[in-house]
Amino acid sequence: NALVAEMTRVLGRIISMHWDPREELLLMGLASGDVYVWDFASRRNSLDGVESYISGIAPIVGLAFHPSGRSFFSVEEDGKVSLWRLLRTEEEIGLRETKLFSDNKPQGKTRQDTSVSSNRILDVVLGKAGKYLYLAAEDGRVRILKVRGLKPDSTIEAASEAVLSMTTLTHPS
Numbered sequence: 001n002a003l004v005a006e007m008t009r010v011l012g013r014i015i016s017m018h019w020d021p022r023e024e025l026l027l028m029g030l031a032s033g034d035v036y037v038w039d040f041a042s043r044r045n046s047l048d049g050v051e052s053y054i055s056g057i058a059p060i061v062g063l064a065f066h067p068s069g070r071s072f073f074s075v076e077e078d079g080k081v082s083l084w085r086l087l088r089t090e091e092e093i094g095l096r097e098t099k100l101f102s103d104n105k106p107q108g109k110t111r112q113d114t115s116v117s118s119n120r121i122l123d124v125v126l127g128k129a130g131k132y133l134y135l136a137a138e139d140g141r142v143r144i145l146k147v148r149g150l151k152p153d154s155t156i157e158a159a160s161e162a163v164l165s166m167t168t169l170t171h172p173s
Contacts, residue, residue: 010030010036010038012030012034013030013032014030014031016029016063017063018063018065019065020069020072021065021067021069022069023040024039025069026040027063027072029060029061029062029063029074032057032059033055033057033059033076034052034055035052035053035054035060035072035074035084036052036053037050037051037052037053037086037087039051051086051087053084055074055082056078056080058080059076060074060075060076061075061121061122062074062075062121062135064124066126066130067130068130070086071084071085071086073124076121077120079119079121079135080115081114081115081116081145081150114150114152116135116145116152119137119141121136122136122138124136126147130147131147131148132145132147133145133147136158137162140158141155141157141158142155142158144156
């Protein structure tokens, strides 16, 4: 096995990661509440290939790309869920012009966020169809959010104690 690339430019403890559907971008969620997007495909170990998305102060425990690959969700330990549109998506649709000084900073702004839980969130999974987010909480419940509007949909009593991982969750939505 050979080392393909090494990112040494992002400071802080990375506690969650997620690849985009095309495996070109790597999301990195930090304990500080920040999210970085590394354009792994084109810019190996360069700050030019890193965008920052400053969320809050709680650790980012989960990340999920929308199936379109044009936006992503970050989930903080305290239950804050944010939807972000990628900077390259904003450039593609004409909302960002990198030649303008005001748009030249590689930092995204939150597009929508909501708080869904008073319990600590431990894991997140986006449904296969991209319509629902499933959040596993410390109280043993799984909270379900509709992606459209980030609105709470329902809650499932999954266990009597913390649900640590939902990697085997299979749900048609």
